[in-house]
Amino acid sequence: MQEQIIRDLEQALEGQLNFQEIDELLEKPKYDHLGDVAFPCFSLAKKLRKSPQIIAAEVAGKLQKKLYKDVQPVGGYINIYYKQENEINRILNRILNEQKNYGSKHAVNANVVIDFSSPNIAKPFSMGHLRSTVIGNALANLAEKNGFQAIRINHLGDWGTQFGKLIVAYKLWGDREAIASSPIEELLKIYVKFHEEAEKQPELNDLARQAFKGLEETDEEATELWKWFREVSLAEFTKVYEQLGISFDSYHGEAFYNDKMEPAIQELKEKGLLVESDGAYVVEVEDMPPCLITKKDGATLYATRDLAAAMYRWQEYEPAKFLYVVGNEQSLHFNQLFAVIQKMGYGWSERLMHVPFGMVLKDGKKMSTRKGKVVLLTDVLSETIEMAKKNIELKNPTLEEKEKIAEYVGVGAVIFNDLKNHRMNDIEFSIEQMLNFEGETGPYIQYTFARISSLLYRAQYRPGYMEFASLGEAAWPAILLLDEFPKTVEEAYDQADPSLVAKYALRLARAYNKYYAKIKVLADDEAKQQRLAFSCCVAIVLEEALRLLGMKAPKNM
Incomplete structure (x- = not known):
C-alpha cells in the first residue's frame, strides 16, 4: 500500500520529488488517530515558494481518495488513512499464502561473502567474540532472505606473532597433559603468563618474534605445535557454534594464505605501488598513514594476509559484496586495505564493506585476553x-x-x-x-x-x-x-x-x-x-x- 501512496504522491507533486525521496520522507504518525501514514510538506516550501500548509492542502486534493478511507491536510502534513478492509485481506492472505517465504526476494545469481566470528586460535571464545559472530550470522541470513547466496567465512586468527609468544610460553611453562585435558584454559594461562613475564623480561618478545619467524619458515617443531594448538582450539570453538546454531562454509584462516601473499606482494611491486620505508615496505594511500605490507625483517602482517584473502575470494566466488564483520577499532586497517585494492586497479574494490561494531565492556572497560580479563x-x-x-x-x-x-x-x-x-x-x-x-x-x-x-x-x-x-x-x-x-x-x-x-x-x-x-x-x-x-x-x-x-x-x- 505504501508503494501505491508513493506513486500517487509522485504524480500529485508533478515530479518535484522522485520515488525514493518521497519514500524517505513518509512517516508513521505517533498516534493512530493521525492516520496510517503521513507525508510532511516542509521540505517543499522553499522549492515551491508556498507555505507547507498550502502545499499539503493542494496535494491532498489531488490524491485519488477512492483508494483511501480519508486524506487530511493538517499543519503541513498530509495524513492518509487506509481502507482497512481492503488492506487486511491483502496483507493477511498474502502471509497465509506465502508462509515463511513472506518477505523473501526472488533468488539472484550472486554471492555475498561474509567474514565473521574469526576467533584467535589458542584463546578462549569470550563474550568479546559474540558480537561479530551473531551480527555476521544474522547478516548472512538476511542476505539469503534478500535473494543472495551467502558464503559464511570464519577467517580464523591462526597466524601472527602471538603464536611466537605462545610457542615460547609453552616451551617455558607448558604442560602437555594439562593442555590436552583443558586446552583453552591452559593455553590462556601460559599466554597471560608470557605477557606478565615480558614486562619484566623484554627479551622474551625477541624470542617470540624469532619463534614466529621459524614458524613462517616451516620449522618442524614450531609447525607441529601450531597444528596442535589449532586442532584443540577448533574442537572447543565447534561446541560454541553448535550451541549458537551457526555453521560456516569455510574455515580458511590467516595461515591458509601463506603461499598466496608473495604473488600479491609481487603484483604490488610490478604495479609500482610498493615503496621502501626504513627497511619495511608500504603502499602509500591518500588521507591515511601508509599501509604496511612487510616489516623490516620481512615478516608479513594482517594487511598482507587480508590482501591475499580478498584476491582469493574474488577469484573463488566473484561476490556482489564482501562484508567484513569486525570491530570498529579496525576501521583504519580496512580503509587502508580497500584503498590498496582500489590502487591496484580492481573495480571490485567498491564491493568491499567493513561492518564495524562497538565493544562488549565489563565495568566500562574492554575485555582483554592478554590480561586475563575475559568472560567466557x-x-x-x-x-x-x-x-x-x-x-x-x-x-x-x-x-x-x-x-x-x-x-x-x-x-x-x-x-x-x-x-x-x-x-x-x-x-x-x-x-x-x-x-x-x-x-x-x-x-x-x-x-x-x-x-x-x-x-x-x-x-x-x-x-x-x-x-x-x-x-x-x-x-x-x-x-x-x-x-x-x-x-x-x-x-x-x-x-x-x-x-x-x-x-x-x-x-x-x-x-x-x-x-x-x-x-x-x-x-x-x-x-x-x-x-x-x-x-x-x-x-x-x-x-x-x-x-x-x-x-x-x-x-x-
Missing part, C-alpha cells in the same frame, strides 16, 4: 540456560522437552540482548540484564510466539484463504506492522543492521499482546476463524524474524 561465552550460555530451566520448573513444570526449550530460551536471550542494539553501540556486559525475561528480551518474543502456537493448537486451526470481514479495529496496529516486514528485511540487509529486525519483532509482539489483552481469540462466534488466521500470520512473521536473528521459536514454553 560458554559460561554465559550455561548460566542463561540454567536460569531458563529454573523459570520453566517454576512456571510450567510439566512441559515436555524442558532441556531443549531451556537451551532455546537461554541461548536466544544472549543473542537477542546483543542484536537488539545498533551494532555501533558499545554494550555493557551484565548477566542480570540478559537474564531479565521481561520487556525488551528474546524470551518475551519467544513467549508471544508460544502463546499463539498454543491458541492455534487448541483450536485445531488449519491455515487457508480467509475473508476478513469482521476482524475488528483492535487488530489493525499489528496488521500494519505485518505489512512492514518485507521492507524491514530489505532495510536491515541494505544497512547491515540486524537490530532493525530485532526491534521490529519487539513491536509486533507488543502489538499482538495488546490485542490479546482486549480480545478473546477463542470466543466461539462468527469471527473466531478470522482471529485465528490473524494470529497465525503474527506467528509466521515472529518465527521468521527470530530465525533471521539466529534464534529458535519454541511452540511451548
